[in-house]
Amino acid sequence: PRRSSELQSQLATAQAERDRLAAALADAEAALRNITPVTLTRLPQALDSQLRRLAQQNPGLMEYDADRGMIRLRSDLTFALGSTELSDSAQASLRQLAGVQQSSAASPYGVRIAGHTDNVPVRNAANVQRFGDNWGLSAFRAISVMKALHSAGISPQRTHIAGYGEFSPIVANGTQGARENRRVDIFLV
Numbered sequence: 001p002r003r004s005s006e007l008q009s010q011l012a013t014a015q016a017e018r019d020r021l022a023a024a025l026a027d028a029e030a031a032l033r034n035i036t037p038v039t040l041t042r043l044p045q046a047l048d049s050q051l052r053r054l055a056q057q058n059p060g061l062m063e064y065d066a067d068r069g070m071i072r073l074r075s076d077l078t079f080a081l082g083s084t085e086l087s088d089s090a091q092a093s094l095r096q097l098a099g100v101q102q103s104s105a106a107s108p109y110g111v112r113i114a115g116h117t118d119n120v121p122v123r124n125a126a127n128v129q130r131f132g133d134n135w136g137l138s139a140f141r142a143i144s145v146m147k148a149l150h151s152a153g154i155s156p157q158r159t160h161i162a163g164y165g166e167f168s169p170i171v172a173n174g175t176q177g178a179r180e181n182r183r184v185d186i187f188l189v
Helices: 002-033 045-057 088-101 125-131 134-151
Strands: 062-065 070-074 111-116 159-163 183-188
Touching (some): 045 088, 134 159
Antiparallel strands (some): 062 070
């Protein structure tokens, strides 16, 4: 009889816990149903058109992704191998981009600059000392783009940078890396 009452007590405790968990699950499911889905907000038409036109004027160097509000710079044309110094054509294109970013349509947006590399390690001794690795190289390239935008009139308060190194590829890297992964992305956020 004593054993039976212990088991009944344990059963009652387990049932109460089951009921508590079922109620918590129902609350969580209701909360999930009430979450407003996150959608990407497209840039205003005038700004979208300016960025689209800018990318068309700089084929090969930059592409525009309207869904993400992003200009992508190909690193192979923006920088020399292992360098953070902007090419003349990249500097000219960034001055044009700064002009677009200074428009009234773009002024409410921040500018996020993200550097990326492929998976080929930094090997040159001077670059290893200066950047350490691909992460450092990607961050310094983003800084170079940021400084070019600042010198073209973009407020430092609107900008921030990120370096992703080889850790955010858009295509699979081969033994020689992948050209598409060597890039700098500029987002209006």
